[in-house]
Structure formats: structure tokens, C-alpha cells
Amino acid sequence: MGSGHGTELNLTLKVWRQKNTKASGSFETHQLTGISTDMSFLEMFDVLNEKLISEGKEAIAFDHDCREGICGMCSMYINGRPHGPKQGVTTCQLHMRSFKNGDTIVVEPWRSAAFPVIKDLAVDRGAFDRIIASGGYISVNTGNAQDANNILIPKPDADDAFAAAACIGCGACVALVKMDLLCYSFQQKFLS
Secondary structure, three states: OOOOOOOEEEEEEEEEEOOOOOOOOEEEEEEEEEEEOOOEHHHHHHHHHHHHHHOOOOOOOOOOOOOOOOOOOOOEEEOOEEOOOOOOOOHHHOEHHHOOOOOEEEEEEOOOOOOOEEEOOEEOOHHHHHHHHOOOOOOOOOOOOOOOOOOOOOHHHHHHHHHHHHOOOOOHHHHOOOOOOOOHHHHHHHOO
16 A cells, blocks of 8 residues: 555556557556655546656547546556456546555556457447447336335345446456456356
8 A cells, every 4th residue: 555645656657558459559668756645546647648748759548537436437457457456446536545656557458359449548448338328128017116115135136236236337347357356246146
């Protein structure tokens, strides 16, 4: 863990750079100094991009949208894990206090045929977005709804339903190599 509130970090970033879907990519190494532990991971990338632009270099493309941890757009592997080292925390909600001064952080796009790289860390989420847009529900005439507590639900089923409802649709489960890294109970119930 980082050393505390307000601390600054010096970091080495190894970031995947890829011109487009058809190009082969490679890692580029960048040194960052004075990164506040209070910054989010994406804010740290903003600082890196400002540095690159001031040096006359091209900024690193990466996905983001809400930066509130609810959209799932920030599709990055950080040190080999989707979204980074903390379970249940998206990339945009990951703070730099999760790292130590002098750390080397490897950042790459999700690796999946379903998420081809558009450029650098930005991936095409089109296939996954079409699945979400299709609705994922069926309509059945079941009569009037009963009061909430009239039907007893077994605890394991309620837990599984909660895990499914907590999913933000980020697609990490599609990009995972190991099934135990994220949303474990949801994966065990619905993807095994």
C-alpha cells in the first residue's frame, strides 16, 4: 500500500502502445515523478498524457466515461488484473495510494477477440455492448406482483441475484484469463 494521505510517488509505467487494430503493438516505458497518492489511476494517465503532449509526443489513447465506477468503460489490465489490484474496484476508482513509491506498473488493454484494440489501451466494446443493448430479459404474463416478503427466497439464490445485480457490465469477465479474479460468485453461478 501507499505510504499515506498526500504522499507523492515516483513510478515506472510500462504501457501498451498500438497504432490500430491491424498493427502489432509493444510496451513503451515512461517515468513519472510527483504523482499524488490522492489521484485516481485515470488522473495519473491524464498527467502522463499532458507530459507526452508537452514533449511533442502522441498521447496514449484509453477508454473512460463516467469516472464514477458505474459504466465499465475503463477496460485495462493493470499488473495482469482487470481494473487493477483491488477486488471490486474499477480502474477509474482505483487510487494511486494502492501503489508504492518506485513501483513498476504494467498497463495493457483487455486481451480478447471480443475486445479488439482500436488504439493503445482503447478497445472496441461493440460486441459486448450489443449483448447488453439486447435487453437480457423475457416478458411473461405472471399476474399481479405479490408483496415483497410473501415469497421466501433461499439465501444462496438471493446472494447470486445480488451478485448479478451488482454487475456493472464492464466486460472484465469476458476478458479474464482466470475466472477467479473478478465477480467470483457471479461467474461460478452463471458462467461455469
